[in-house]
Amino acid sequence: MRLTSRHELAFVTATLTYxxxxxxxxxxxxxxxxxxxxxxxxxxxxASIYLEPTDRLxxxxxxxxxxxxxxxxxxxxxxxxxxxDGFEIEMGELDYGFQLGGILxxxxxxxxxxxxxxxxxxxxxxxxxxxx
Amino acid sequence: MRDAHPxxxxxxxxxxxxxxxxxxIIDRVSVIDxxxxxxxxxxxxxxxxxxxxxREFCFxxxxxxxxxxxxxLWLGLRGLRATDLSA
Numbered sequence: 001m002r003l004t005s006r007h008e009l010a011f012v013t014a015t016l017t018y019x020x021x022x023x024x025x026x027x028x029x030x031x032x033x034x035x036x037x038x039x040x041x042x043x044x045x046x047a048s049i050y051l052e053p054t055d056r057l058x059x060x061x062x063x064x065x066x067x068x069x070x071x072x073x074x075x076x077x078x079x080x081x082x083x084x085d086g087f088e089i090e091m092g093e094l095d096y097g098f099q100l101g102g103i104l105x106x107x108x109x110x111x112x113x114x115x116x117x118x119x120x121x122x123x124x125x126x127x128x129x130x131x132x
Numbered sequence: 133m134r135d136a137h138p139x140x141x142x143x144x145x146x147x148x149x150x151x152x153x154x155x156x157i158i159d160r161v162s163v164i165d166x167x168x169x170x171x172x173x174x175x176x177x178x179x180x181x182x183x184x185x186x187r188e189f190c191f192x193x194x195x196x197x198x199x200x201x202x203x204x205l206w207l208g209l210r211g212l213r214a215t216d217l218s219a
Contacts, residue, residue, distance in 0.1 A: 041171070051174055051191065053193035057190070057191075057201045057202070059190075059201050060206045061205055061206060068189070071202075093175070
Protein backbone atom coordinates (compact mmCIF):
# COMPACT_ATOMS: atom_id res chain seq x y z
CA MET A 1 0.00 0.00 0.00
CA ARG A 2 1.20 3.50 -0.85
CA LEU A 3 2.07 5.85 1.96
CA THR A 4 1.04 9.45 1.50
CA SER A 5 3.76 11.97 2.26
CA ARG A 6 2.85 15.31 3.82
CA HIS A 7 5.17 17.63 5.79
CA GLU A 8 7.80 14.89 5.21
CA LEU A 9 5.66 12.51 7.31
CA ALA A 10 4.05 9.26 6.12
CA PHE A 11 0.29 8.68 6.34
CA VAL A 12 -2.01 5.71 5.64
CA THR A 13 -5.73 4.97 5.77
CA ALA A 14 -6.76 2.49 8.47
CA THR A 15 -9.89 0.36 8.87
CA LEU A 16 -11.49 -0.16 12.27
CA THR A 17 -14.35 -2.53 13.17
CA TYR A 18 -16.18 -2.25 16.45
CA UNK A 19 -19.40 -4.08 17.37
CA UNK A 20 -20.45 -4.58 13.77
CA UNK A 21 -19.56 -1.11 12.48
CA UNK A 22 -16.60 -0.66 10.15
CA UNK A 23 -15.13 2.75 9.46
CA UNK A 24 -12.21 4.07 7.47
CA UNK A 25 -9.81 6.43 9.21
CA UNK A 26 -7.82 8.60 6.80
CA UNK A 27 -4.65 10.52 7.58
CA UNK A 28 -3.15 8.09 10.09
CA UNK A 29 0.49 8.93 10.75
CA UNK A 30 2.94 6.01 10.58
CA UNK A 31 5.14 6.76 13.57
CA UNK A 32 7.94 4.47 14.72
CA UNK A 33 8.57 7.02 17.49
CA UNK A 34 5.21 6.19 19.02
CA UNK A 35 4.97 3.19 21.33
CA UNK A 36 1.21 2.80 20.96
CA UNK A 37 -1.56 3.46 18.46
CA UNK A 38 -4.02 6.28 19.02
CA UNK A 39 -7.16 7.25 17.10
CA UNK A 40 -8.81 10.63 17.07
CA UNK A 41 -11.92 10.58 19.27
CA UNK A 42 -14.04 12.21 16.53
CA UNK A 43 -13.34 9.28 14.21
CA UNK A 44 -13.86 6.76 17.01
CA UNK A 45 -17.27 8.30 17.66
CA UNK A 46 -18.32 7.32 14.12
CA ALA A 47 -17.95 3.70 15.23
CA SER A 48 -19.89 4.52 18.43
CA ILE A 49 -16.76 4.43 20.55
CA TYR A 50 -17.27 7.03 23.24
CA LEU A 51 -15.54 7.51 26.57
CA GLU A 52 -17.38 5.37 29.14
CA PRO A 53 -16.99 5.17 32.93
CA THR A 54 -15.45 1.69 32.63
CA ASP A 55 -12.68 2.70 30.21
CA ARG A 56 -9.06 2.63 31.32
CA LEU A 57 -7.39 6.02 31.38
CA UNK A 58 -3.85 6.66 30.30
CA UNK A 59 -1.49 9.61 30.17
CA UNK A 60 0.99 9.82 27.31
CA UNK A 61 4.11 11.67 28.27
CA UNK A 62 6.35 12.92 25.49
CA UNK A 63 9.09 15.36 24.76
CA UNK A 64 7.55 18.75 25.41
CA UNK A 65 4.05 17.63 26.26
CA UNK A 66 1.54 15.12 27.51
CA UNK A 67 -2.04 14.18 26.91
CA UNK A 68 -4.77 12.02 28.37
CA UNK A 69 -6.49 9.26 26.39
CA UNK A 70 -8.74 6.30 27.09
CA UNK A 71 -8.06 2.72 26.06
CA UNK A 72 -10.53 0.41 24.30
CA UNK A 73 -10.14 -3.07 22.84
CA UNK A 74 -11.59 -3.05 19.33
CA UNK A 75 -12.64 -6.02 17.20
CA UNK A 76 -10.42 -5.45 14.16
CA UNK A 77 -7.87 -2.87 13.11
CA UNK A 78 -6.22 -3.07 9.72
CA UNK A 79 -4.13 -1.38 7.07
CA UNK A 80 -4.86 -2.49 3.52
CA UNK A 81 -6.72 -5.59 4.75
CA UNK A 82 -3.91 -6.66 7.05
CA UNK A 83 -4.70 -6.30 10.69
CA UNK A 84 -5.17 -7.52 14.21
CA ASP A 85 -8.13 -8.92 16.17
CA GLY A 86 -8.90 -7.63 19.64
CA PHE A 87 -6.36 -4.84 19.37
CA GLU A 88 -6.17 -2.22 22.12
CA ILE A 89 -6.24 1.35 20.88
CA GLU A 90 -5.97 4.67 22.64
CA MET A 91 -8.61 7.27 21.84
CA GLY A 92 -7.69 10.91 22.23
CA GLU A 93 -8.34 14.47 21.15
CA LEU A 94 -5.69 14.82 18.47
CA ASP A 95 -5.49 18.55 18.30
CA TYR A 96 -2.35 19.17 16.28
CA GLY A 97 -3.66 21.79 13.90
CA PHE A 98 -3.44 19.61 10.79
CA GLN A 99 -5.48 16.65 9.55
CA LEU A 100 -4.64 13.69 11.73
CA GLY A 101 -6.97 10.68 12.01
CA GLY A 102 -4.63 8.79 14.28
CA ILE A 103 -1.10 7.63 14.94
CA LEU A 104 -0.03 4.13 13.96
CA UNK A 105 2.47 3.14 16.65
CA UNK A 106 5.02 0.41 17.17
CA UNK A 107 2.53 -1.89 18.91
CA UNK A 108 0.60 -2.35 15.66
CA UNK A 109 3.57 -2.13 13.30
CA UNK A 110 5.45 -4.89 15.12
CA UNK A 111 2.51 -7.18 15.77
CA UNK A 112 1.33 -6.95 12.16
CA UNK A 113 4.86 -7.44 10.79
CA UNK A 114 4.94 -4.18 8.86
CA UNK A 115 7.72 -3.52 6.38
CA UNK A 116 8.21 0.16 5.60
CA UNK A 117 9.99 1.15 2.40
CA UNK A 118 10.51 4.86 2.90
CA UNK A 119 12.32 5.29 -0.41
CA UNK A 120 9.39 3.89 -2.38
CA UNK A 121 6.88 5.15 0.24
CA UNK A 122 5.10 1.82 0.70
CA UNK A 123 3.96 -0.30 3.63
CA UNK A 124 3.82 -4.09 3.24
CA UNK A 125 3.35 -6.92 5.71
CA UNK A 126 5.47 -10.00 6.28
CA UNK A 127 4.01 -13.45 6.54
CA UNK A 128 0.69 -14.91 5.37
CA UNK A 129 -2.39 -12.81 4.82
CA UNK A 130 -4.40 -12.66 8.04
CA UNK A 131 -8.13 -13.40 7.67
CA UNK A 132 -10.49 -10.62 8.66
CA MET B 133 -14.94 14.81 44.95
CA ARG B 134 -17.06 11.66 44.54
CA ASP B 135 -19.39 12.72 47.36
CA ALA B 136 -19.93 16.16 45.87
CA HIS B 137 -20.42 14.86 42.30
CA PRO B 138 -21.94 11.37 42.45
CA UNK B 139 -22.09 9.48 39.12
CA UNK B 140 -20.89 12.39 36.98
CA UNK B 141 -18.33 13.18 34.31
CA UNK B 142 -15.75 15.74 35.41
CA UNK B 143 -12.85 17.60 33.91
CA UNK B 144 -10.36 18.01 36.71
CA UNK B 145 -7.05 19.79 36.97
CA UNK B 146 -4.14 17.82 38.37
CA UNK B 147 -2.30 19.95 40.93
CA UNK B 148 0.01 17.33 42.44
CA UNK B 149 0.92 13.94 41.03
CA UNK B 150 3.82 11.50 40.96
CA UNK B 151 4.75 8.45 38.88
CA UNK B 152 4.81 4.98 40.42
CA UNK B 153 5.31 1.79 38.37
CA UNK B 154 3.74 3.04 35.13
CA UNK B 155 0.82 4.55 37.01
CA UNK B 156 0.36 8.22 37.74
CA ILE B 157 -0.60 8.65 41.39
CA ILE B 158 -2.69 11.78 41.72
CA ASP B 159 -2.52 13.45 45.11
CA ARG B 160 -4.37 16.71 44.64
CA VAL B 161 -6.90 17.88 42.06
CA SER B 162 -9.40 20.60 41.54
CA VAL B 163 -12.76 20.13 39.79
CA ILE B 164 -12.98 22.42 36.75
CA ASP B 165 -16.24 21.36 35.09
CA UNK B 166 -19.13 18.92 35.29
CA UNK B 167 -20.01 17.59 31.82
CA UNK B 168 -22.82 15.68 30.19
CA UNK B 169 -21.49 12.38 28.81
CA UNK B 170 -18.07 11.07 27.86
CA UNK B 171 -17.87 12.75 24.46
CA UNK B 172 -18.65 16.21 25.84
CA UNK B 173 -16.16 15.68 28.65
CA UNK B 174 -13.33 14.95 26.21
CA UNK B 175 -14.30 17.97 24.09
CA UNK B 176 -14.15 20.19 27.16
CA UNK B 177 -10.81 18.66 28.11
CA UNK B 178 -9.43 19.47 24.63
CA UNK B 179 -10.75 23.03 24.84
CA UNK B 180 -9.11 23.61 28.22
CA UNK B 181 -5.82 22.22 26.91
CA UNK B 182 -5.87 24.69 24.06
CA UNK B 183 -6.59 27.58 26.41
CA UNK B 184 -4.07 26.56 29.07
CA UNK B 185 -1.38 24.40 27.47
CA UNK B 186 0.85 24.40 30.53
CA ARG B 187 -1.76 23.14 32.98
CA GLU B 188 -2.67 19.46 33.29
CA PHE B 189 -6.32 18.50 32.85
CA CYS B 190 -7.87 15.10 32.96
CA PHE B 191 -11.31 13.54 32.37
CA UNK B 192 -12.82 11.20 34.98
CA UNK B 193 -16.12 9.66 35.97
CA UNK B 194 -16.93 9.62 39.67
CA UNK B 195 -18.16 6.02 39.53
CA UNK B 196 -14.48 5.03 39.19
CA UNK B 197 -13.55 3.64 42.57
CA UNK B 198 -9.98 4.87 42.31
CA UNK B 199 -8.36 7.56 40.21
CA UNK B 200 -6.01 5.31 38.31
CA UNK B 201 -4.18 6.65 35.28
CA UNK B 202 -1.60 4.55 33.47
CA UNK B 203 1.42 6.38 32.16
CA UNK B 204 3.34 5.70 28.94
CA LEU B 205 6.38 7.34 27.46
CA TRP B 206 6.09 8.69 23.93
CA LEU B 207 8.56 10.08 21.48
CA GLY B 208 7.82 11.34 17.99
CA LEU B 209 4.90 13.60 17.33
CA ARG B 210 3.61 13.87 20.87
CA GLY B 211 3.92 17.34 22.27
CA LEU B 212 4.39 19.12 18.96
CA ARG B 213 2.07 22.00 18.50
CA ALA B 214 0.08 23.01 15.47
CA THR B 215 2.42 25.75 14.36
CA ASP B 216 5.38 23.40 14.13
CA LEU B 217 4.00 21.64 11.05
CA SER B 218 1.51 23.99 9.45
CA ALA B 219 4.14 26.73 9.11
